[in-house]
Amino acid sequence: MSKFVHIFPLSIYRDSLTLAPDYRQQLIDSILQMEAASQKKSVDRAWLGDTAGHEFLFQREEFQELFRAIAQKIRDYTMALGMNNDLLDFYFQRSWATVTRRGEEINEHAHNQSNISFAYYLQKPAGSGGINFITYDHPNEISPGAFTPSKADLGFIDRPSMLTWNTVGINPKEDEIVIFPSKTLHATVPSETDQPRISISADVTTMLRDSRGHETMMPNFKHWRSFDA
Ligand SMILES: [Fe+2]
Secondary structure: OOOOOOOOOOEEEEEEEEOOOHHHHHHHHHHHHHHHHHOOOOOOOOHHHHHHHOOEEHHHHHHHHHHHHHHHHHHHHHHHHHOOOHHEEEEEEEEEEEEOOOOOEOOOEEOOOOOEEEEEEOOOOOOOOOOEEOOOOOEEEEEEEEOOOOHHOOOOOOOOOOOOOOOEEEOOOOOOOEEEEOOOOEOOOOOOOOOOOOEEEEEEEEEEEOOOOOOOOOOOOOHHHOOOO
């Protein structure tokens, strides 16, 4: 009996934060105020708080409860991947909100300057679009582009599978967090509704508490030396 053994997967972590609706509304109001105070953004592109001067949300008082909840989920994520959290320090390096209105999207990108990234869906109306994850180096792709979803329309892919597609969409629910390696290419699906989709993202850097004996992973910045020191 033949069988597959699946190795080298990309594992996307999903969970709910179960934040109280009135607390979420407080954060939504805060983000919409930031958006309203910003200059007009590009046509068809979502409002991105990080490029509008709001890239350190974790410094704001009203976001403290949110970031405590997210920190716990990120520890759960790395533990589920098999890592020993006792040896690691975690830092939110930047964090921002996105506001996506009808017809808007966020193009394909990755956050290569960090280790772990996430999207938390503060407001996620029906029809407001999910998130696509993309790879150009799928281990199962025996010819570049062979497992592109459009190949299904051509009849080339008989039995579509999340395990082989080079682009896979996830449609998170409101109050859900999606955690993934920062190097993962991702893009959002255009919104088809009038109520905005509001998400919060952050980039997280992990470093070893004690790097003695380790060749990989970042040594703790507390031991670094500035050029200007
Ligand atoms: Fe992103």
